[in-house]
Amino acid sequence: MAGYKGHLRGGGVTGLILIIFLAPSLTIPRTPLNILILSVSILLGSLLPDIDHPQSILGRHVLFISKPLYRSCGHRSLTHSVFFVILLVLLLSLAKLKLFGFGLGVGMLSHIVLDLCWPGSSGVAILYPFYRRRIDLIPNNVHKKKKKYYKKR
Numbered sequence: 001m002a003g004y005k006g007h008l009r010g011g012g013v014t015g016l017i018l019i020i021f022l023a024p025s026l027t028i029p030r031t032p033l034n035i036l037i038l039s040v041s042i043l044l045g046s047l048l049p050d051i052d053h054p055q056s057i058l059g060r061h062v063l064f065i066s067k068p069l070y071r072s073c074g075h076r077s078l079t080h081s082v083f084f085v086i087l088l089v090l091l092l093s094l095a096k097l098k099l100f101g102f103g104l105g106v107g108m109l110s111h112i113v114l115d116l117c118w119p120g121s122s123g124v125a126i127l128y129p130f131y132r133r134r135i136d137l138i139p140n141n142v143h144k145k146k147k148k149y150y151k152k153r
């Protein structure tokens with residue numbers, strides 16, 4: 001697990017890139033309010049997927065959500081799915097929270113990408129519930145080989 005600090009950093013870097021380089025081409029006016037909304041939503045989104053774990057930074061504050069999610073779907077499944085991200089962004093758009101939803105989606109995607117690349121992770125079910133197999137961009141045996149290599153030195 002990248003940990004919440006790693007996910008916040010990942011979300012922060014993604015947000016900076018988005019605000020500085022991509023926002024003008026996405027026709028998002030760079031007003032102070034929009035930048036604040038984007039920053040908060042991206043940082044929140046970078047933590048949100050781990051709400052499916054009762055010991056995560058968000059999950060421990062909303063045990064009534066994290067415990068049932070963990071028991072029914074497991075960690076890194078439903079809330080780490082691209083379909084869940086799309087659904088959440090669409091629902092927020094319908095609720096006239098388009099910019100907040102966009103930022104939340106960007107933050108969640110940065111979280112999912114970090115989990116996919118994190119060494120030693122058990123993978124992410126990014127297509128849950130339609131495809132439940134966990135995907136890991138860097139297979140675990142690669143990490144084990146690296147560990148052995150470093151132990152020998």
Ligand SMILES: [Zn+2]
Nearest residue numbers: 049050076115
């Ligand atoms: Zn995660």
